[in-house]
Amino acid sequence: MKLNIIPRTFHFRQPAGTSRGVYTLRKSWMLELTDASSSCKGIGECAPLPALSQEDSPHYEDTLREICRHFERLDGTPQERLDRMTNLLRPYPSMLFGLETAVLHFVRGSVRLFDTPFSRGEESIPINGLVWMGNRDEMYRRMEEKLAKGFHCIKFKIGAIDFDSEIALIRDIRQRFGPQDIEIRTDANGAFSEADALWKLDELARYDIHSIEQPIRQHQWEAMARIAAASPIPVALDEDLIGVNSPAMKAELLDTVRPAYIILKPSLHGGMAGTREWIALARQRNIGSWITSALESNVGLSAVAQLAADVYGPGIQMPQGLGTGQLFTDNIPMPVLLEGSELWMR
Ligand SMILES: [Mg+2]
Numbered sequence: 152m153k154l155n156i157i158p159r160t161f162h163f164r165q166p167a168g169t170s171r172g173v174y175t176l177r178k179s180w181m182l183e184l185t186d187a188s189s190s191c192k193g194i195g196e197c198a199p200l201p202a203l204s205q206e207d208s209p210h211y212e213d214t215l216r217e218i219c220r221h222f223e224r225l226d227g228t229p230q231e232r233l234d235r236m237t238n239l240l241r242p243y244p245s246m247l248f249g250l251e252t253a254v255l256h257f258v259r260g261s262v263r264l265f266d267t268p269f270s271r272g273e274e275s276i277p278i279n280g281l282v283w284m285g286n287r288d289e290m291y292r293r294m295e296e297k298l299a300k301g302f303h304c305i306k307f308k309i310g311a312i313d314f315d316s317e318i319a320l321i322r323d324i325r326q327r328f329g330p331q332d333i334e335i336r337t338d339a340n341g342a343f344s345e346a347d348a349l350w351k352l353d354e355l356a357r358y359d360i361h362s363i364e365q366p367i368r369q370h371q372w373e374a375m376a377r378i379a380a381a382s383p384i385p386v387a388l389d390e391d392l393i394g395v396n397s398p399a400m401k402a403e404l405l406d407t408v409r410p411a412y413i414i415l416k417p418s419l420h421g422g423m424a425g426t427r428e429w430i431a432l433a434r435q436r437n438i439g440s441w442i443t444s445a446l447e448s449n450v451g452l453s454a455v456a457q458l459a460a461d462v463y464g465p466g467i468q469m470p471q472g473l474g475t476g477q478l479f480t481d482n483i484p485m486p487v488l489l490e491g492s493e494l495w496m497r
Pocket of ligand 1: 338340364365389390414
């Protein structure tokens with residue numbers, strides 16, 4: 152059994168601005184699983200996010216190569232080898248996710264990784280439209296593009312321009328569209344200080360905001376707990392989940408902060424196994440969740456979407472964050488297709 156690594160670089164159509172910098176290139180590593188006794192092939196994508204993944208390091212590819220050699224040396228079926236490595240790979244979520252995808256693809260002999268209505272192409276998943284940071288005019292224009300495409304749930308990255316401009320933008324939107332027309336989600340990516348967070352959330356709350364992701368920086372569990380308890384807008388954790396890998400620590404984070412939602416990116420938050428574990432722990436605590444992609448190519452996006460359908464479906468109502476398929480000029484062709492605000496496997 153061979154597990155090859157194929158490095159890839161993808162090019163953004165437009166530079167993607169986040170609070171952690173601007174991306175123009177996206178590097179990822181494809182894993183290709185083959186076996187002499189079979190004509191099947193399994194492809195998975197390992198896509199750590201620069202400056203955000205705990206795995207981001209100049210030695211990423213060396214570590215990935217060691218993991219591949221370890222997988223090759225084990226005995227048993229691909230699934231048995233993966234099962235024996237899953238615990239070991241908890242600190243390497245993007246590598247685990249790539250391996251899980253490659254094994255599923257190989258074992259099923261199809262890019263339909265799960266037996267769900269979504270993977271069979273019978274139903275779609277609603278997704279939110281993402282408006283990247285920019286100046287007020289750019290953000291307004293991008294929002295209008297999303298509305299024209301039929302999106303009802305729009306997520307704004309906030310915290311880059313000054314807060315007054317962001318509030319003015321959201322006020323303008325709400326003057327035209329009520330909460331029945333547009334659900335507004337916000338993501339501060341940790342941009343607020345603890346001292347400012349609550350008054351900013353009070354301001355935002357005047358405009359019927361569905362949720363705020365990561366109002367303050369991660370690793371401040373007690374401060375985040377105070378904000379989550381007092382916030383008029385439901386608080387969602389994203390970056391705070393990074394590096395929290397053991398079930399006990401996951402439970403401790405959820406019990407300490409008591410967020411309304413957690414947002415799961417398999418490439419960052421434990422691969423498929425770790426994502427399922429987070430969702431089970433959240434459900435036990437009445438904490439909601441949704442799944443989002445993390446700037447993977449279509450190989451990763453397809454796997455993330457199929458995982459979401461397997462975990463939450465059939466009949467997913469809550470928009471998921473899977474709208475990143477159009478970002479690259481040189482994406483890999485896969486049967487994931489965005490029609491309006493609905494993602495399909497066709
Ligand atoms: Mg986020």
